[in-house]
Amino acid sequence: MKRKISFADLSHVTLFLGILFAVLVINIFKPADVISFSERRKLAQFPEISIPAVLSKESMDGFDNYSVDQIAFRERYRRLKAVFDTKVWFKSDNNAIFVVGDQVFKTEYPTNFNSARRLCDVLNYVYDTLPAGIEARCAFVPDKNYYLGETRHLVMDYKELSAFVYTCLRDGIEEIDLFDKLTLDCFYMTDSHWRQDRIGAVVDAIYESFGSAASFDSGIYTTEVFSPFYGVYYGQSALNVKPDDLLYLESSFTKNAAVSSIEQPGVELCVYAEDQLGGVDSYSLFMQGPQAIIRAENPQEPSGRELVIFRDSYASSLAPLLLPGYSAVTLVDLRYIRPDLLGAFIEFTDQDVLFLYSATLFNNSDSIKSPPQEEFISPFVARSVIG
Amino acid sequence: MLFSSIPFLYYFLPVVIAVYFLVPRKLRNVILLLASLFFYFYGEPKYVVLLVFSSLMDFTASRVIGRYKGRGAAKAALAFSVTMNLLILMFFKYSDFIIANINSLLGSSIPALGIPLPLGISFYTFQTMSYTIDVYRGEAEVQKNPADFMAYVSMFPQLVAGPVVRYQTIANQIKGRTHSLEGFASGAGRFVIGLGKKVLIANALGELNKLALTAKDPSVLMYWLAIIAFMLQIYFDFSGYSDMAIGLGKIFGFTFLENFNYPYISKSITEFWRRWHISMGTWFREYVYISLGGNRVSKLKWVRNIAIVWFCTGLWHGSSWNFVIWGLYFGVLLVIEKLFLYEWLQKLPAVLSRFYCLFIVMISFVIFHIETAQGIFDFIKGLFSFSSLPLATTESLYYLDSYKVVLIAAVIGSTPLLKNLVVKAREHTGLSAAVKSVYPVFTAALLVIVTAYLVDSSFNPFLYFRF
Numbered sequence: 016m017k018r019k020i021s022f023a024d025l026s027h028v029t030l031f032l033g034i035l036f037a038v039l040v041i042n043i044f045k046p047a048d049v050i051s052f053s054e055r056r057k058l059a060q061f062p063e064i065s066i067p068a069v070l071s072k073e074s075m076d077g078f079d080n081y082s083v084d085q086i087a088f089r090e091r092y093r094r095l096k097a098v099f100d101t102k103v104w105f106k107s108d109n110n111a112i113f114v115v116g117d118q119v120f121k122t123e124y125p126t127n128f129n130s131a132r133r134l135c136d137v138l139n140y141v142y143d144t145l146p147a148g149i150e151a152r153c154a155f156v157p158d159k160n161y162y163l164g165e166t167r168h169l170v171m172d173y174k175e176l177s178a179f180v181y182t183c184l185r186d187g188i189e190e191i192d193l194f195d196k197l198t199l200d201c202f203y204m205t206d207s208h209w210r211q212d213r214i215g216a217v218v219d220a221i222y223e224s225f226g227s228a229a230s231f232d233s234g235i236y237t238t239e240v241f242s243p244f245y246g247v248y249y250g251q252s253a254l255n256v257k258p259d260d261l262l263y264l265e266s267s268f269t270k271n272a273a274v275s276s277i278e279q280p281g282v283e284l285c286v287y288a289e290d291q292l293g294g295v296d297s298y299s300l301f302m303q304g305p306q307a308i309i310r311a312e313n314p315q316e317p318s319g320r321e322l323v324i325f326r327d328s329y330a331s332s333l334a335p336l337l338l339p340g341y342s343a344v345t346l347v348d349l350r351y352i353r354p355d356l357l358g359a360f361i362e363f364t365d366q367d368v369l370f371l372y373s374a375t376l377f378n379n380s381d382s383i384k385s386p387p388q389e390e391f392i393s394p395f396v397a398r399s400v401i402g
Numbered sequence: 403m404l405f406s407s408i409p410f411l412y413y414f415l416p417v418v419i420a421v422y423f424l425v426p427r428k429l430r431n432v433i434l435l436l437a438s439l440f441f442y443f444y445g446e447p448k449y450v451v452l453l454v455f456s457s458l459m460d461f462t463a464s465r466v467i468g469r470y471k472g473r474g475a476a477k478a479a480l481a482f483s484v485t486m487n488l489l490i491l492m493f494f495k496y497s498d499f500i501i502a503n504i505n506s507l508l509g510s511s512i513p514a515l516g517i518p519l520p521l522g523i524s525f526y527t528f529q530t531m532s533y534t535i536d537v538y539r540g541e542a543e544v545q546k547n548p549a550d551f552m553a554y555v556s557m558f559p560q561l562v563a564g565p566v567v568r569y570q571t572i573a574n575q576i577k578g579r580t581h582s583l584e585g586f587a588s589g590a591g592r593f594v595i596g597l598g599k600k601v602l603i604a605n606a607l608g609e610l611n612k613l614a615l616t617a618k619d620p621s622v623l624m625y626w627l628a629i630i631a632f633m634l635q636i637y638f639d640f641s642g643y644s645d646m647a648i649g650l651g652k653i654f655g656f657t658f659l660e661n662f663n664y665p666y667i668s669k670s671i672t673e674f675w676r677r678w679h680i681s682m683g684t685w686f687r688e689y690v691y692i693s694l695g696g697n698r699v700s701k702l703k704w705v706r707n708i709a710i711v712w713f714c715t716g717l718w719h720g721s722s723w724n725f726v727i728w729g730l731y732f733g734v735l736l737v738i739e740k741l742f743l744y745e746w747l748q749k750l751p752a753v754l755s756r757f758y759c760l761f762i763v764m765i766s767f768v769i770f771h772i773e774t775a776q777g778i779f780d781f782i783k784g785l786f787s788f789s790s791l792p793l794a795t796t797e798s799l800y801y802l803d804s805y806k807v808v809l810i811a812a813v814i815g816s817t818p819l820l821k822n823l824v825v826k827a828r829e830h831t832g833l834s835a836a837v838k839s840v841y842p843v844f845t846a847a848l849l850v851i852v853t854a855y856l857v858d859s860s861f862n863p864f865l866y867f868r869f
Binding site: 022024027031032036042069071079082086106107108124125168 | 445808849
């Protein structure tokens with residue numbers, strides 16, 4: 016006897032197979048994307064298929080990554096997951112990203128004192144190689160989570176970390192306290208960085224610390240706007256948050272500065288790399304983005320006074336505002352150059368030296384390059400060896 | 403290849419389903435075999451040879467057993483099959499454990515072999531052993547078609563993480579099985595529900611467990627969160643996998659036995675083991691406990707039999723002493739229950755006996771989860787350090803708040819409450835049609851949500867893959 020077909024079973028099988036085959040067919044015909052703008056990374060491509068690659072499982076691992084990275088409607092799936100996590104599971108964050116009002120934050124927790132100590136050791140190494148009498152300062156940049164105030168989210172103890180950093184650094188490196196120079200409004204809503212148009216107080220604190228008569232004068236700048244600016248957290252959150260406007264301050268100093276990078280010898284660069292706007296990271300507008308050593312010379316300041324900033328990306332938007340006070344500002348990123356190699360590119364004489372790092376980098380200093388081990392003995396290691 | 407992965411869901415599965423249902427019936431076992439070998443090859447390209455060797459060895463042994471039934475050659479073939487399976491298992495799974503113990507006992511320094519554990523080896527060696535033993539006992543017919551036998555051993559729905567399907571359970575289905583729309587629909591639903599249990603619940607609980615174990619500041623709440631999350635994670639992970647295996651089996655016309663039956667509602671450890679990983683428990687009872695004489699021996703020998711079974715059960719879960727202790731811990735409790743405690747527990751109010759069982763199981767999972775004796779001791783101490791540790795910290799309260807809905811859903815999902823509600827609604831004349839029409843939409847939505855989670859996180863291993 017023939018069984019009667021149930022409509023429920025038929026619709027169940029149709030839906031199940033429909034989804035499976037629809038995704039299969041769409042994925043087969045969908046051209047592969049190269050970059051995920053929201054995640055700011057290259058997407059996996061179809062793997063090499065060869066006998067050695069198959070036997071070593073490289074092809075299969077590659078296909079696993081490819082199939083996930085290249086799935087059609089990837090961004091919509093990511094958004095669905097974020098919505099499910101936050102609106103159904105009511106999780107406090109999605110992949111450590113959380114939203115308060117219009118601001119997007121990333122959980123930075125717990126405090127990693129070992130990491131901070133490691134960065135301090137490298138900075139001390141740099142300081143020890145500087146000529147005697149050079150003026151050195153350190154500015155610890157609290158990230159925007161510090162300004163959340165009373166919150167149910169996990170926030171590290173920024174004051175404690177900052178105090179620890181200054182304890183670890185050489186006595187000759189003086190502190191520039193930035194905690195009260197910033198507020199939550201000084202940061203982008205969808206990005207980790209501070210807004211260039213709101214850090215005048217930071218510029219003044221640096222000038223003051225080095226005994227410079229210069230000060231931040233908003234009147235000399237015209238404000239340029241790029242919109243919409245999708246900050247680093249925008250893509251990571253995968254939620255429907257409002258993008259930012261990216262504001263940058265132009266002046267005769269920024270327009271006339273001669274900018275050069277050791278990575279592009281002989282090429283004349285600009286303070287603002289406008290070709291980066293709308294790219295993977297629009298924040299790379301400032302001082303050409305990630306660079307090992309980049310130098311901006313200010314022909315309008317003949318004093319010959321120079322500033323060298325050992326820095327992370329926060330200094331990229333700060334440096335243009337320091338040009339009026341210096342003949343040259345050099346940015347050194349120890350994530351891209353080993354500190355023992357600096358002598359080949361910079362001759363240290365009497366420059367002002369500023370170590371400017373965010374709390375996030377102190378807490379995650381793995382990317383900072385150390386000098387070769389035989390030359391580099393951390394004072395903490397040395398102390399324990401002697402002890 | 404993981405079931406909870408994009409390559410499986412949206413490449414392998416639709417292609418296999420299409421080919422399987424398009425070819426003539428007589429070729430379906432061959433398709434299933436080829437698909438299963440590809441499935442295994444994708445995860446373990448080199449060890450596929452071991453899987454084929456193991457299957458062919460047991461196929462040959464069983465043919466000899468069948469041919470020389472009741473004679474010495476049959477016994478020798480059985481002994482050969484069992485010994486070889488155990489040697490394979492010992493070499494690939496336990497050699498480094500044995501070497502480490504020899505080194506610590508004799509002070510020697512024999513280097514570890516560092517052999518990667520072949521996927522699913524504990525499952526498929528047990529299946530093939532059960533087959534030859536059943537043939538020897540006359541409880542299963544000899545399979546004469548090597549392709550059909552290999553299709554049974556390597557069948558991808560249950561190959562890498564069970565359930566341990568005994569040959570006699572599906573012998574007739576290998577020969578010929580019916581495929582129906584109803585069976586397909588029911589299998590698809592079961593598969594997607596298992597997928598949801600694994601991806602939406604077990605993985606979230608795994609995150610919570612990891613966060614709690616690596617918390618900056620310890621607190622009593624953190625210890626409780628860690629172990630409760632682990633208890634629920636392992637249940638949803640493993641039972642989710644079993645659901646997927648059973649569901650896939652149904653799609654291809656097979657009926658596998660249930661592997662979990664809401665173990666956390668048990669009122670005794672005896673009952674717990676009737677509800678937890680049923681296929682493994684059945685295997686050890688049938689092939690070890692009963693072979694040793696079961697309970698039809700002197701009390702001393704009975705205790706010995708239980709000790710052997712639970713020593714093996716522990717060791718089966720992993721090549722480390724904590725697993726052995728975990729198994730023996732249950733062995734001791736089962737002896738105690740069988741001697742007197744079980745009867746007492748029956749007289750207690752259900753809430754108390756359930757609390758007893760959950761507490762014992764919780765402690766067992768501390769032993770299971772934490773590898774060192776000191777770590778186990780510290781963890782158990784942490785659970786009850788009400789005076790020396792803070793009850794809660796900002797961190798632990800944050801995680802509790804963040805995962806509270808997942809935890810509540812997991813607790814409810816580990817009881818038959820939802821299942822009973824659905825059954826009642828189906829029986830209700832007014833609701834039956836609504837439930838029937840909502841269910842396909844629900845599973846389709848669940849599949850899309852699971853896909854969203856898989857897209858967001860590509861690395862998604864199953865806990866039971868290395869057992």
